[in-house]
Amino acid sequence: MTAPKPITVSLLISGAFVVSMNQERQVFAPGAVAVAEDRLLAIGHRDELLARFVAPQILNYPHGLILPGLINAHTHAAMALFRGLADDLPLEDWLTAHIFPAEKNLDYDFVYWGTKLAIAEMLLSGTTTFCDMYLFADAAAQAADDTGIRAVVGEVLYDFPSPNYGPPAHGLRFSAELCRTYQEHPRVRVAIQPHAVYTCSPELLQQCGELAACHEVPLIIHLSETPKEVADCLARYGATPVAHLHRLGLLNQRLVACHAVALTPEDIKLLAEHDVGVAHCPESNMKLASGIAPVAELLQARTPVGLGTDGCASNNNLDMLQEMDTAAKLQKVRRLDPTSLPAPQALALATTGSARVLGLQRQVGALVPGLKADLIVIDLHQPHLTPVYDPYSQVVYAATGADVTTVLVDGRLLVQDRRLLAFDLEETLARARELALRVKKK
Amino acid sequence: MTAPKPITVSLLISGAFVVSMNQERQVFAPGAVAVAEDRLLAIGHRDELLARFVAPQILNYPHGLILPGLINAHTHAAMALFRGLADDLPLEDWLTAHIFPAEKNLDYDFVYWGTKLAIAEMLLSGTTTFCDMYLFADAAAQAADDTGIRAVVGEVLYDFPSPNYGPPAHGLRFSAELCRTYQEHPRVRVAIQPHAVYTCSPELLQQCGELAACHEVPLIIHLSETPKEVADCLARYGATPVAHLHRLGLLNQRLVACHAVALTPEDIKLLAEHDVGVAHCPESNMKLASGIAPVAELLQARTPVGLGTDGCASNNNLDMLQEMDTAAKLQKVRRLDPTSLPAPQALALATTGSARVLGLQRQVGALVPGLKADLIVIDLHQPHLTPVYDPYSQVVYAATGADVTTVLVDGRLLVQDRRLLAFDLEETLARARELALRVKKK
Numbered sequence: 001m002t003a004p005k006p007i008t009v010s011l012l013i014s015g016a017f018v019v020s021m022n023q024e025r026q027v028f029a030p031g032a033v034a035v036a037e038d039r040l041l042a043i044g045h046r047d048e049l050l051a052r053f054v055a056p057q058i059l060n061y062p063h064g065l066i067l068p069g070l071i072n073a074h075t076h077a078a079m080a081l082f083r084g085l086a087d088d089l090p091l092e093d094w095l096t097a098h099i100f101p102a103e104k105n106l107d108y109d110f111v112y113w114g115t116k117l118a119i120a121e122m123l124l125s126g127t128t129t130f131c132d133m134y135l136f137a138d139a140a141a142q143a144a145d146d147t148g149i150r151a152v153v154g155e156v157l158y159d160f161p162s163p164n165y166g167p168p169a170h171g172l173r174f175s176a177e178l179c180r181t182y183q184e185h186p187r188v189r190v191a192i193q194p195h196a197v198y199t200c201s202p203e204l205l206q207q208c209g210e211l212a213a214c215h216e217v218p219l220i221i222h223l224s225e226t227p228k229e230v231a232d233c234l235a236r237y238g239a240t241p242v243a244h245l246h247r248l249g250l251l252n253q254r255l256v257a258c259h260a261v262a263l264t265p266e267d268i269k270l271l272a273e274h275d276v277g278v279a280h281c282p283e284s285n286m287k288l289a290s291g292i293a294p295v296a297e298l299l300q301a302r303t304p305v306g307l308g309t310d311g312c313a314s315n316n317n318l319d320m321l322q323e324m325d326t327a328a329k330l331q332k333v334r335r336l337d338p339t340s341l342p343a344p345q346a347l348a349l350a351t352t353g354s355a356r357v358l359g360l361q362r363q364v365g366a367l368v369p370g371l372k373a374d375l376i377v378i379d380l381h382q383p384h385l386t387p388v389y390d391p392y393s394q395v396v397y398a399a400t401g402a403d404v405t406t407v408l409v410d411g412r413l414l415v416q417d418r419r420l421l422a423f424d425l426e427e428t429l430a431r432a433r434e435l436a437l438r439v440k441k442k
Numbered sequence: 443m444t445a446p447k448p449i450t451v452s453l454l455i456s457g458a459f460v461v462s463m464n465q466e467r468q469v470f471a472p473g474a475v476a477v478a479e480d481r482l483l484a485i486g487h488r489d490e491l492l493a494r495f496v497a498p499q500i501l502n503y504p505h506g507l508i509l510p511g512l513i514n515a516h517t518h519a520a521m522a523l524f525r526g527l528a529d530d531l532p533l534e535d536w537l538t539a540h541i542f543p544a545e546k547n548l549d550y551d552f553v554y555w556g557t558k559l560a561i562a563e564m565l566l567s568g569t570t571t572f573c574d575m576y577l578f579a580d581a582a583a584q585a586a587d588d589t590g591i592r593a594v595v596g597e598v599l600y601d602f603p604s605p606n607y608g609p610p611a612h613g614l615r616f617s618a619e620l621c622r623t624y625q626e627h628p629r630v631r632v633a634i635q636p637h638a639v640y641t642c643s644p645e646l647l648q649q650c651g652e653l654a655a656c657h658e659v660p661l662i663i664h665l666s667e668t669p670k671e672v673a674d675c676l677a678r679y680g681a682t683p684v685a686h687l688h689r690l691g692l693l694n695q696r697l698v699a700c701h702a703v704a705l706t707p708e709d710i711k712l713l714a715e716h717d718v719g720v721a722h723c724p725e726s727n728m729k730l731a732s733g734i735a736p737v738a739e740l741l742q743a744r745t746p747v748g749l750g751t752d753g754c755a756s757n758n759n760l761d762m763l764q765e766m767d768t769a770a771k772l773q774k775v776r777r778l779d780p781t782s783l784p785a786p787q788a789l790a791l792a793t794t795g796s797a798r799v800l801g802l803q804r805q806v807g808a809l810v811p812g813l814k815a816d817l818i819v820i821d822l823h824q825p826h827l828t829p830v831y832d833p834y835s836q837v838v839y840a841a842t843g844a845d846v847t848t849v850l851v852d853g854r855l856l857v858q859d860r861r862l863l864a865f866d867l868e869e870t871l872a873r874a875r876e877l878a879l880r881v882k883k884k
Contacts, residue, residue, distance in 0.1 A: 080825075083829065083831070083840060084829075084831045084832045084836050084839065084840065085831045085832075087832065087839065088770075088780060088781055088785060089780060089781065117825055121826040283771060286774055286775040289777065289779050290775075291775065291778065312840075316835060316840045317839070319826065319842070326771075328530075329728035329768075330728060332728055332730075332731040333733065333734060336731045338531060338532060338536070338730050338731040339530055339532060340731070343529060381871070382563075382566075383559055383563040383870070384563040386875065387877075387878030388526065388878075389881075393525075394525075394758075397526065397529065397729070397759070400842045401826075402844030402845070428825070429823070433829050436829030436830075
């Protein structure tokens, strides 16, 4: 009897640990992953996989921890160009004296290079998918297309004129056109993204809901980010922002509520009943002093929760590994309960949770055969990641984005041994500095 | 007329920014630092310093941000060997079922190598001074001596037998001996470190106070870390832990209160009146669900506040750059005020604040002529640190320890371009893994 002939795949990658985030939460130590073109073919014990498969490219990381690529469920990528422009200010002052004036001068070029700067940062810190909300979403989509990262993009819509599409009515048309342009794209998807209940009329919100339904894409909105937003909405519409959207018929599986900080128990019930996804952004909520989202209660109610960094003007980085750490610790101190949001659950927010919130759970978020080959490798051979008792703890509480050594998106190596292969990093940094000089002058 | 002849110094180092943390909070952009042996000789504009001084070694970092070395005001370094051993557990269970049993088997070797592992992590993340509280403090002192880092160490003292010094009475003798051994050491200092009011009798606390006064060294204690500690102290002694120490005559400039989470307004007043230093450990307080220290109020009352990571069993890393970020954001969300603990103040906690708390302000904490040459360089040439509008924001909100490229302690290069020059990293990692195997078996 002879051993079966090994199957040829495009890439084999092995490490000290493979943390699959599959339904059984399997961890293989040591483990390996077989990749066939853009898909995961097999995940399992290293020796078994190395016997079953051969590949023209084999990457062995004896101290590597292999994870599904991280999914940033809410950001404004191009705001990387505003990183550190205005911090530690009262919210009104921050927005009206600094961010809005800076955004008035936006153009396609600014958003394209700002998004590329953010993509460099995201890939080098283990993010393989991001959900972006910003102006000139066509530029963000182009940057995602050009660089190899996976993205959900959408043009921010509101009741006033936009430096991109002009009068409000044009925003819906622009978004519809964007949906059509990218409907067959393997990595870039489009969402409909009204800004918030305080910047969008009920009519605009309903039109957005219809457009999202028509194109079968997510409807994404900042929702109940601050107690002030809730108070204003109550005063104006006699309902919390969540109840307001409910009355408008917009609570459904397609909806993504970003932030969801200031929720009533009734809000939580409504979100859960309608399977609305929540994009939790703890560091931004802390920095802007918005409050702490009731993540433990949302998860308890079985609401899908993902994790996001928000933009660099309120974080100020896009490091999802730090964001997980903060999410876990913040929930513990909010509940005064150290068992709240344990490490595996924090990692789930950034992987399976974000995937589900964005409707991508059949594509990404776990290392499961058939899903897209989006994965990252963390290098454990470092003093702050030594020793290893528990791979989940190590990832969530000790690692940062700088520990990510290798990144695969759609089966393609975009980062290897901390070198960005996807595009020209030096050109991007140089363009970012030039554009920042323009911001400083204004 | 000819230019004055340049003065020869031991090292010149220049960067895009020098953030001095001196009293005027001067920032030089570009800037340089002249080092003469173990001391800072001059800090100023790059071109001016490069004209005034010559040196056998000149380090130029065109994208470097030069800062005073960071000072970790409270840690248990050797607990790096327990990193990730037991997380997300109720506090009682964590301590009694995991940490205390693991600590029963401690020996000199374990603490020596655990501390060295922590020192590797600290140096590579920009910490140049740490204040340690642990068992076998002689081993920690030896590790600091051997590696070139600056340290304040102390044997943890309590009412029960210790695996190091045996019966409680021997602890004071051991500490006194340690004080004598290191009294002339250029980098290693000793402190008297009773564990807490719930583990030390009033008699032991007073004896510790006398010993600290006699040797003119700090008296360091975990104080008011949790609401439970306060409730228990009230029940037992009829006073909060702060008031209890006040009654015992122990509130003075020498005292360092670690954590100081659960404080009454009266406690804050007492701490401020007696110039007691506080070591704030936000990440540990979050992870153990202890609460949030009233740092804004302590600073308002003019209490000296420093920053610490606590040990790796409750953090789980020793990254002071992440700790600053968390400190700033946590205070904002606690106060629901985004102006609370702005970036320069967060950086002050980790530099001048920690120095003052530990009584080292005439040695370290700022880049000021005459102080010890302890400095670090952060590499800004990275996507997550581009562009730069504000160096304080960049350091506090965007950087992590992994961005530290070069570290100088006492005028000696211990890390250069992220290579640890101070000692053998591979040997330390190998020993740490061996010792962790022993922990796992038990």
